Amino acid sequence: MTDDRNTISCAEFQAKLPELIGSGVDVSTDPHLQSCDLCRALLADLETIAEAARQLFPIVEPPEDLWEHIESALKDESDAVETDKKEDKDDEKKGS
Amino acid sequence: MPSSSLPIQPSDPTSEASDAKIPARAPAAGVGPPTPLIPAQDDTLTRAQNGDHQAFAQLYSLHKRRIYSLCLRMVGNTAEAEDLTQEAFLQLHRKIATFRGDSAFSTWMHRLAINVVLMHLRRKGLALISLDEAMDPTPEEGPGRSFGSPDLNLTGAIDRLALERAVSDLPAGYRLIFVLHDIEGYEHNEIASMLDCSIGNSKSQLHKARLKLRDTLRNSTGQETRK
Numbered sequence: 001m002t003d004d005r006n007t008i009s010c011a012e013f014q015a016k017l018p019e020l021i022g023s024g025v026d027v028s029t030d031p032h033l034q035s036c037d038l039c040r041a042l043l044a045d046l047e048t049i050a051e052a053a054r055q056l057f058p059i060v061e062p063p064e065d066l067w068e069h070i071e072s073a074l075k076d077e078s079d080a081v082e083t084d085k086k087e088d089k090d091d092e093k094k095g096s
Numbered sequence: 097m098p099s100s101s102l103p104i105q106p107s108d109p110t111s112e113a114s115d116a117k118i119p120a121r122a123p124a125a126g127v128g129p130p131t132p133l134i135p136a137q138d139d140t141l142t143r144a145q146n147g148d149h150q151a152f153a154q155l156y157s158l159h160k161r162r163i164y165s166l167c168l169r170m171v172g173n174t175a176e177a178e179d180l181t182q183e184a185f186l187q188l189h190r191k192i193a194t195f196r197g198d199s200a201f202s203t204w205m206h207r208l209a210i211n212v213v214l215m216h217l218r219r220k221g222l223a224l225i226s227l228d229e230a231m232d233p234t235p236e237e238g239p240g241r242s243f244g245s246p247d248l249n250l251t252g253a254i255d256r257l258a259l260e261r262a263v264s265d266l267p268a269g270y271r272l273i274f275v276l277h278d279i280e281g282y283e284h285n286e287i288a289s290m291l292d293c294s295i296g297n298s299k300s301q302l303h304k305a306r307l308k309l310r311d312t313l314r315n316s317t318g319q320e321t322r323k
Contacts, residue, residue, distance in 0.1 A: 018296075018303035022277075022284075046306045048254060049313070053263075053278035056256040062164035062181055067156055069178075070185050074149075077186070 008032045013039050021046060141201055145193050152192075156185055159202065163209045169275045170213045172264035180216055184209040210276070210290065217268060254313060262312040270305035277302050 013032040020027045021043075027033070033040045140158075143151035163184055168177035187208055195204055263271060276282045276290070277298070284298040291298070 018299040021303070042310075045310045045314075046303075049259070049306050049309050050278050052254040052256075052259055053274070054281075056254070056259055057165070057169065057279050058256070059161045060165045060168055062160050063178060066160070066164075066178055066181060067153070070156065070182050071153075073182065073186055074189055077189075 010036060010039055014042070017043070017046070022050070141192075141195075145195065152189060155188070155192075159205055160185075162202075163205065166206065166209055166275075166280065167213055169263065169279055170210070170272060171216070172266075172268075172271060176216070180209070180213055183216070184212045187212055206280075207290075214290070217272070258313060258316055259309070262309045262316070265312060266305055266308055270301060270308055273298060273301040274305040274309070278306075 008031075010032075013030065013036070017027070020030075027043055033043065140151045140154045144155050160181065164177060164181045167180040167184070168174060171177055171180065184205075188205060191208070195201060263274060266274060272291075273287060276287050277284065282290070284295045284302075287293075287298045288295045
C-alpha cells in the first residue's frame with residue numbers, strides 16, 4: 001500500500017469505474033491501481049468480461065419452422081384485412 | 097414510476113420520426129456489422145416493399161439469424177425469442193413500405209427488433225431492474241463485495257458457454273443494458289436515447305451487470321475448482 005492508496009479508497013475508485021471504463025481513458029494508469037491488487041484484479045475482470053462479450057457470442061440459427069409460423073400469421077393478418085375491406089364495402093352498400 | 101427506475105418507453109419502432117433516435121451507424125460489436133445492402137438485396141427490399149412475398153421471405157432468410165440472436169440475448173430464453181422474432185418480422189411486414197432508406201435497412205430492422213423486445217418487456221410489466229437497486233445497492237452488491245481474491249481472477253478463463261449462462265441469468269434490466277452495449281455495440285448515449293434514461297443510468301446499469309457477471313463467473317469457476 002502506498003500513499004496513493006490512502007488518498008483514494010477502493011470504494012471511491014470503484015465508484016469512478018462506470019464512468020471510466022469504456023470512456024477512452026486508460027484506467028490502468030490510475031494511481032490507485034499502482035498500489036491496489038484487488039482493484040487491479042477487478043478492473044482486469046471487468047475488461048475481460050466486456051472483451052469476451054464482444055468476441056464470444058455467436059449468431060444463432062432460429063428454429064426451421066419459425067418461418068412457417070410467420071407465414072401463417074401473415075396469412076391470418078391478410079385474411080383479416082380482406083374481411084375488414086369486405087365488411088366496409090358491405091356497410092357502404094347498405095348506407096347507399 | 098420512481099424517477100430512479102429504468103423506464104422502458106420504446107418509441108414506435110418503425111416510424112421514421114422515432115428512427116431519428118436510431119444510431120446512424122450499425123451496431124457491430126460481437127456479432128459483426130449488419131450486412132450492408134448490396135444491389136441484389138436492394139432489389140429484394142424494393143420488391144418486398146411492393147408486396148412480393150418471395151422477396152419478403154428472402155429478407156427473412158437474410159436477417160433471421162441476427163434478429164433471433166438479438167432477441168435470444170435480450171430475453172434469455174428460446175421460446176420468448178422465437179415469439180419476438182416472429183413479432184419483429186410481422187411488424188416488418190406491416191411497416192416495410194415506410195422504410196425510406198435514411199439508415200441502412202439492417203440497422204432499421206435491428207432497431208425495430210429491439211423495440212419489439214422492449215415493448216414485450218414493458219407489457220410483461222417488467223420493471224426490469226429498478227435503478228433503485230442499481231443506485232442504492234444492497235450490502236451484498238455494494239462496491240466492497242466486488243473485491244475478489246486475486247487467485248480467482250477471470251482473465252483468460254471465460255468460455256462462451258459460461259458467459260452465455262451468466263448473461264442469461266442476469267436480471268432483465270442488467271441483461272438488457274449489457275446486451276445492447278457490450279454485445280450489440282451501442283454507445284451509452286444511444287442506449288439512453290432508446291430507453292429514455294440518463295447516460296449515467298446506462299453506465300451504472302452496465303457496471304452493475306458486469307459486476308454481477310463477474311460474481312457469477314467467479315462462483316462457477318470456484319465450483320469447478322472445488323469439484
